[in-house]
Amino acid sequence: MIAKEDEILQSYFGYSTFRPGQKETIQQILQQNNTLAVMPTGGGKSLCYQVPGMVLDGTALIISPLISLMKDQVDALQSLGIPATYINSSLTSEELKQRMQDIEARRYKFVYVAPERFESAFFINVVRRIPLSLIAFDEAHCISQWGHDFRPSYRSIIPNLRKLHSIPVLIALTATATGEVIQDIQELLQMDHVINTGFERSNLNFHVIKGKDKATYIRSFIKKHEKESGIIYAATRKQTDALYEQLDKRGIAVSKYHAGLSETERKRAQAAFIHDETTVMIATNAFGMGIDKSNVRYVIHYAMPMNIESYYQEAGRAGRDGEMSECVLLFSPQDIQLQKFLIEQSQMEEAAKQGEYRKLQAMINYCHTHSCLPTFILDYFSDNPSQEGCGRCSNCMERQEKSDITEEAQKILSCVKRMGERFGVGMTAKVLKGSKDKKISQFQLTSISTYGILSAYTEKELTEWIHFLIAEQLLATEEGKYPVLKLNQKSVEVLKGRRKVWMFTAPIPESETTDYHEDLFSALRSRRKEIADEKNVPPYVLFSDATLKELSRYFPV
Ligand code: ADP
Ligand code: MG
Ligand code: ZN
Numbered sequence: 001m002i003a004k005e006d007e008i009l010q011s012y013f014g015y016s017t018f019r020p021g022q023k024e025t026i027q028q029i030l031q032q033n034n035t036l037a038v039m040p041t042g043g044g045k046s047l048c049y050q051v052p053g054m055v056l057d058g059t060a061l062i063i064s065p066l067i068s069l070m071k072d073q074v075d076a077l078q079s080l081g082i083p084a085t086y087i088n089s090s091l092t093s094e095e096l097k098q099r100m101q102d103i104e105a106r107r108y109k110f111v112y113v114a115p116e117r118f119e120s121a122f123f124i125n126v127v128r129r130i131p132l133s134l135i136a137f138d139e140a141h142c143i144s145q146w147g148h149d150f151r152p153s154y155r156s157i158i159p160n161l162r163k164l165h166s167i168p169v170l171i172a173l174t175a176t177a178t179g180e181v182i183q184d185i186q187e188l189l190q191m192d193h194v195i196n197t198g199f200e201r202s203n204l205n206f207h208v209i210k211g212k213d214k215a216t217y218i219r220s221f222i223k224k225h226e227k228e229s230g231i232i233y234a235a236t237r238k239q240t241d242a243l244y245e246q247l248d249k250r251g252i253a254v255s256k257y258h259a260g261l262s263e264t265e266r267k268r269a270q271a272a273f274i275h276d277e278t279t280v281m282i283a284t285n286a287f288g289m290g291i292d293k294s295n296v297r298y299v300i301h302y303a304m305p306m307n308i309e310s311y312y313q314e315a316g317r318a319g320r321d322g323e324m325s326e327c328v329l330l331f332s333p334q335d336i337q338l339q340k341f342l343i344e345q346s347q348m349e350e351a352a353k354q355g356e357y358r359k360l361q362a363m364i365n366y367c368h369t370h371s372c373l374p375t376f377i378l379d380y381f382s383d384n385p386s387q388e389g390c391g392r393c394s395n396c397m398e399r400q401e402k403s404d405i406t407e408e409a410q411k412i413l414s415c416v417k418r419m420g421e422r423f424g425v426g427m428t429a430k431v432l433k434g435s436k437d438k439k440i441s442q443f444q445l446t447s448i449s450t451y452g453i454l455s456a457y458t459e460k461e462l463t464e465w466i467h468f469l470i471a472e473q474l475l476a477t478e479e480g481k482y483p484v485l486k487l488n489q490k491s492v493e494v495l496k497g498r499r500k501v502w503m504f505t506a507p508i509p510e511s512e513t514t515d516y517h518e519d520l521f522s523a524l525r526s527r528r529k530e531i532a533d534e535k536n537v538p539p540y541v542l543f544s545d546a547t548l549k550e551l552s553r554y555f556p557v
Contacts (some may be wrong), residue, residue, distance in 0.1 A: 022044055026051050029169055034193065035172070037196075038182065059109060065151055065154060083107055083110075139174060146355070231300070231314075233283060255280070257269045259284065285310060296320065299317055299325075306339050306363065329366075340481055368471035475487065
């Protein structure tokens, strides 16, 4: 006998098979077990409540923080012949009245509502009079203070739920949840069952690009991906405007989106992008939550975002159709200052700010790690990758050349120790360089034995190395806006010579490696190795691979 959920999948939604996690989730709901489903963006979370909503009697309430998305979802259901509607602040009072009457008359199988609706006694009074099949919490991470997009109104639903005569089965859905957030949602909504399909998106290629002119990079990237749709995320409205201007001037079909534009402008920009009238969308993080455009081929971050949760969610808007897509993060050291500034001047309470600084540190580590990038992200979410190293990210691509930097690492770590573990990255780099900066003499750091011990390197390189050591957890940071460097167990092992430190050469994106002379490149590379050995420095200190490739592109073999 064919199960009810399979029949509905085919007859209403026209799909032949469930995706990973869908069937398990649906079965839990049908057995009246409160369930949290964690699935990647595009994984098909909607179906997890839509199918049981069809099987069970009564009306399903779907709580969604995304007003922009409700209409799309409702339209989609209606086009399948399923009675659905939504209630949010965009309705006139007449419309609201009519819809509430229809809800009371039990006309709908699905009603989408904004979380604030539960604060309305009128609304509660209507829904307590009708049978409910289930209540779904979409984008459920918004309910947790540990989540990256906490909405207080979402949390206040919980006490208001008790005003219902009986609470139906609850289902929560999210694509971005750390262990902490999962636990929080479970406790708040009393969910014993968690279906977690993992976060892995095997069709995304991740790149971190450092030390390049961002605008030039973007122009050449867009040129190579001329006919493809892509999103470029900027950190601020100002950045968005400036970038838009630049690309627009060059005749690129580009839209922009940020909270400073009027609603009409935003709607127009969004529609143009979704309907492929423009190929590039430049936006702040105000754009995209819940936008279902399946053929986005790349997402570029013009600056480092505030945390890995946001990054993965934004980058994850690429390739929802399952086709290979690129996710590029353009990093510059100023990004760190900007994000710290944004956290500091936010309205958050002090404790919440400390949490944000901690998450920011993980993001900084992502930009400096030499491990496989998607593996790093999955580790962060305590998820396991299906294979060791993706082989396609910018770090995996540049694995051939490893340098032993144990000695330099020891010098850096002993400097941290000599400085009394009281200072941050910037000061430590200055001391290692032997900088004449006033602050250094103020703290009497010119007299310590590690002052100027790595003066052969630039302050920028030293900063980079310290960040690398932090990212590889060979050096710890104390939480806060100006994280103080601390030694940990691994640092001690390095200092005692029990642990070696390897560094890979600077990563380069695949797209830039296509048109150069392979032979010349490898000749330059071995010459570099010779010189490096003579000088007794790691090769990449002389020239990066990117520079060598650049050179081997212009000279005939
Ligand atoms: P999420 O909310 O997890 O990001 P959606 O629920 O919006 O994802 O679904 C993403 C896309 O996948 C939609 O276009 C949806 O129709 C499609 N989809 C969902 N489940 C299936 C399935 N079992 N078979 C085929 N396509 C599916
Ligand atoms: Mg969704
Ligand atoms: Zn990788």
